[in-house]
Amino acid sequence: MSAVTLHYIYDPLCGWCYGAKPLLHAARQVVPIQLHGGGMMTGNNRQGVSPQLRDYVMPHDRRIAEYTGQPFGEAYFEGLLRDHSAVFDSAPPTAAVLAAEQLEKRGLELLGRLQTAHYVEGRRIADNDVLLALAESIGFEPQAFETAFKQHLGSQTTAHIKDSRQWLAKVGGQGFPTLALEQGGHFTLLDISPWLGKPEAFAAWLSQTVAGSTQSSTPSALSCDVNGCAGPAIA
Numbered sequence: 001m002s003a004v005t006l007h008y009i010y011d012p013l014c015g016w017c018y019g020a021k022p023l024l025h026a027a028r029q030v031v032p033i034q035l036h037g038g039g040m041m042t043g044n045n046r047q048g049v050s051p052q053l054r055d056y057v058m059p060h061d062r063r064i065a066e067y068t069g070q071p072f073g074e075a076y077f078e079g080l081l082r083d084h085s086a087v088f089d090s091a092p093p094t095a096a097v098l099a100a101e102q103l104e105k106r107g108l109e110l111l112g113r114l115q116t117a118h119y120v121e122g123r124r125i126a127d128n129d130v131l132l133a134l135a136e137s138i139g140f141e142p143q144a145f146e147t148a149f150k151q152h153l154g155s156q157t158t159a160h161i162k163d164s165r166q167w168l169a170k171v172g173g174q175g176f177p178t179l180a181l182e183q184g185g186h187f188t189l190l191d192i193s194p195w196l197g198k199p200e201a202f203a204a205w206l207s208q209t210v211a212g213s214t215q216s217s218t219p220s221a222l223s224c225d226v227n228g229c230a231g232p233a234i235a
Contacts, residue, residue: 004210006031007187009168009178010111011040012093012125014224015061017177018115019068023192026199028108030206031181035107037094038168038176038226039161045227047088054081061119069197075122089126095157096131099148103140113138165226175225181209 006027010017027033047053058077065072080086093114101107113134117123124130128149135145152160171180171187179190188209195202 003184004031005182006033006206007036007167007171007178007180007182008033008108009036009038009164009171009173009176009180011038011090011176011224012097012111012114013041013088013090013118014176015057015064015119016223018119019064019070019196020177020192021070021112021115022068022197022199023195023202024108025112026203027179027206030203031210033108035097035101035111036164036167037090037097037157037160038164039090039094039157040176040224040226040228041088041090042161049081049084049086049088053088057081067196071120073120073122076119077122080118080122080124083124086124087126091126091157091161092128092131092153093125094161095152096135096149098152098157098160099145100135100140102152103144103148106138106140109138110135110140168226175223177223181206183210 008024024033041047058081061072061077064070093111096114097107097111100110114125114131117130117134118125123134125134131149132142132146135149136142168175168178171178172189173180177192179192181188181190190206190209192202195205
């Protein structure tokens with residue numbers, strides 16, 4: 001197992017990545033996971049919350065909930081998505097995940113906490129103070145985390161996102177989430193759509209894949225592209 005790596009190309013504001021959250025937490029019991037934050041909502045794709053944004057994302061979020069069983073809270077639908085002072089920006093939460101990975105190899109754990117904060121609790125995970133509070137809530141020492149987080153903000157996160165986009169092209173992924181299993185320098189793109197909502201079954205299937213008893217698959221159509229979920233970024 002030590003020679004095998006599961007590459008996970010994600011975005012913290014990708015609804016399908018939130019839908020896949022239980023699968024990744026099951027997968028980490030089978031193989032090591034390397035995180036690649038893709039920067040879906042960065043630069044010109046940053047979005048201020050507006051009625052148009054809310055109307056656009058809600059049908060997709062409800063579809064994700066139906067397919068995956070993941071909960072979406074009223075604090076998100078009726079709170080955050082009506083907070084017109086909020087901005088959706090993938091860079092700060094990606095920097096937080098990088099800091100968590102650097103400090104304690106807990107990037108995936110913090111990512112899961114951020115996803116719940118966003119989609120269930122309706123919290124503004126692009127705000128630095130929210131990110132620091134969430135990291136502290138799962139046991140990170142506040143000063144050490146803040147130092148690492150600030151180090152990753154800016155150029156380091158930008159470079160990481162660029163590298164993640166290169167990984168996406170390298171493994172043949174189309175958007176987020178993309179999962180690719182690396183074994184001996186060979187990459188197998190995984191279709192997780194049959195396993196959404198079935199984390200234990202996914203972990204069992206992944207174990208068989210690592211053992212070489214299953215075939216490679218095509219990427220899932222249930223994903224967010226590099227500009228946003230279910231289509232181009234909203235103007």
